[in-house]
Amino acid sequence: MxxxxxxxxxxxxxxxxxxxxxxxxxxxxxxxxxxxxxxxxxxxxxxxxxxxxxxxxxxxxxxxxxxxxxxxxxxxxxxxxxxxxxxxxxxxxxxxxxxxxxxxxxxxxxxxxxxxxxxxxxxxxxxxxxxxxxxxxxxxxxxxxxxxxxxxxxxxxxxxxxxxxxxxxxxxxxxxxxxxxxxxxxxxxxxxxxxxxxxxxxxxxxxxxxxxxxxxxxxxxxxxxxxxxxxxxxxxxxxxxxxxxxxxxxxxxxxxxxxxxxxxxxxxxxxxxxxxxxxxxxxxxxxxxxxxxxxxxxxxxxxxxxxxxxxxxxxxxxxxxxxxxxxxxxxxKDILGRILYCCTFRSLGPYGMRYGQSQRFTSTFRQTLSETDPNHLALNDHRHRNTVLLTAKTHPSHSSSGTDSDIRELKEEEKSIVKKYIFKNNGHVCKTENIVVRNSSPVNVEPASPLKGILKNGTRNVDYQSNIRCHEQLCTGDDERNIADV
Incomplete structure (x- = not known):
């Protein structure tokens, strides 16, 4: 049975x-x-x-x-x-x-x-x-x-x-x-x-x-x-x-x-x-x-x-x-965007790959800025931006953009934020390592975020402008003018 x-x-x-x-x-x-x-x-x-x-x-x-x-x-x-x-x-x-x-x-x-x-x-x-x-x-x-x-x-x-x-x-x-x-x-x-x-x-x-x-x-x-x-x-x-x-x-x-x-x-x-x-x-x-x-x-x-x-x-x-x-x-959203990128741009051939990598870099870089620099998103608001700039000029020693813990985390974050970026070079894609971000914000700002200044909408301000320099590039013929604007 x-x-x-x-x-x-x-x-x-x-x-x-x-x-x-x-x-x-x-x-x-x-x-x-x-x-x-x-x-x-x-x-x-x-x-x-x-x-x-x-x-x-x-x-x-x-x-x-x-x-x-x-x-x-x-x-x-x-x-x-x-x-x-x-x-x-x-x-x-x-x-x-x-x-x-x-x-x-x-x-x-x-x-x-x-x-x-x-x-x-x-x-x-x-x-x-x-x-x-x-x-x-x-x-x-x-x-x-x-x-x-x-x-x-x-x-x-x-x-x-x-x-x-x-x-x-x-x-x-x-x-x-x-x-x-x-x-x-x-x-x-x-x-x-x-x-x-x-x-x-x-x-x-x-x-x-x-x-x-x-x-x-x-x-x-x-x-x-x-x-x-x-x-x-x-x-x-x-x-x-x-x-x-x-x-x-x-x-x-x-x-x-x-x-x-x-x-x-x-x-x-x-x-x-x-x-x-x-x-x-x-x-x-x-x-x-x-x-x-x-x-x-x-x-x-x-x-x-x-x-x-x-x-x-x-x-x-x-x-x-x-x-x-x-x-x-x-x-x-970033992870789902990467998955969508893998499913779409790769099917478009070399041009799609270059465009997708450029867009992915810009999105990732700006997202990183908005998470490590509290003022990043707020700077898109012209009224708040002018207030911050005025404060930086009148009180340069008290215009911190984050708490002490934010600064400590940022120093550790630098090691992993910009490990590998994709830039354009005469229509081609160039991979670079050891990227250095140089901050040209007011000299007396303490503490200053090394990533501060790049606005989410792509515009720049003269007092908060950062320039990206690449060292040990893996392709030749690159200079500062060929680096993609982020």
Missing amino acids: DSCQLNAMEPYRDYTQVGWVSAIITFAYVLVATLALLGNLLVIWTVWRNSHMHTVTNYYIMNLAISDLLVAALVMPLKLLEYRAECQWHIFKSDGLCSVVYYLLPVFVFASVLTLVAISIERYYAIVHPLSAMKVSSKSRTRKILAVTWVIPILVASPFVFSRSLPFSIHSELGSISREICNDRFNEIDFALFGDPEHIGDFRKGYFLFLFFVMYLTPSAVIFITCVKIAISLVQPITVENSIYGRKDTRRRHEENKRKVARMVIVIAITFIISWSPHYLVSIISQLQPNSFLREGQIIFTMLITHLCGFVNSCLNPIIYTAMSQKFRRSF
Whole structure:
């Protein structure tokens, strides 16, 4: 007799017995997995390739994206197969595969929970206690915290390794289905610990209660408390001490940026809690009930829907970053533009390649300026530009274009911003290395950004004009007149 018929249940209703319901759920899983996979790959690539985005908050966001990417690439396809594949296919016949499937999901979910706790606390100190933020938010400490966010889930989820395959079939007036799903072996742990059938189920109930309080309720409380205190600080008006116009404007802009990041973190945390609450609630209620409601019906449908609600969170995070972060939005556009360039200009032959490379260089260079020089975009506004120029002339020692941290990041950024640029040379493309950017802004401006002065619309100002000089060029016949204007 086939193993799929051994555990045949009495008439048992489940909406997945209806064909069109199963088709809609399958389509939703595929759509969510695809969006989560592409979106989180985009987030990881954006943070990794842009050194100016190597901040503490973005480290946490990248860790969250890695967890979401693993969920989309590994857990979602396996979970869909587990609850949708026919038992006769015997995909999960191996207990080893069941152990992997049953273990991976809680590891990734717990890692995401702890990452959100860490990022909420980091933003709490940055907004509410800024003087203590430097101690809490150092990059070395952040790396240690990120390691902990993975070590703890790996240990806490270890009981899920004890899993096995469970074939069964169910039927009702809606139809018949047979499945081979993964189930825990906690009853065997009870028997090994107590040797008494009366204690069967005690370990499962105690373990799920532990997970509910330690890995869901407590982190949610920490996230809720920190987000409430952050929200209280956000509704307060921004106060900046009296200072020279340029530095006061920079401080205000810096405070506004911190608040934008804090709002984004609050939205991410709330979205995560809402998405995974159905899964945790179903798990704990089914364990506390003397006669679980899942034994009455809808076990496959309930598992598919509660898991789908949690999986949706993995594809929502990149959308939140795009909607609430200008840096992520710019970087996403740049990456998508490069992909479009690869798909279009290369098909146009040599002329298309030359034109595409020139446009790509100009776009990338201007984007880099707008991210490293806070005044870059504002200089397109003639009224603000004249104010800045007047300030630079009347107070040359107080016309800084960024905070001290911006300047420090810029010095590191110079090593990677202009590594390889494409210029025109008599109708040909010339690759150059070791580009030197010489700033000819007012001599007494301190500190001066070496990239300051090139406006986004291509125009130049006499007081903020930068000239690009190329050294060790890889093609001959180039001089200053042949260098493409950026």
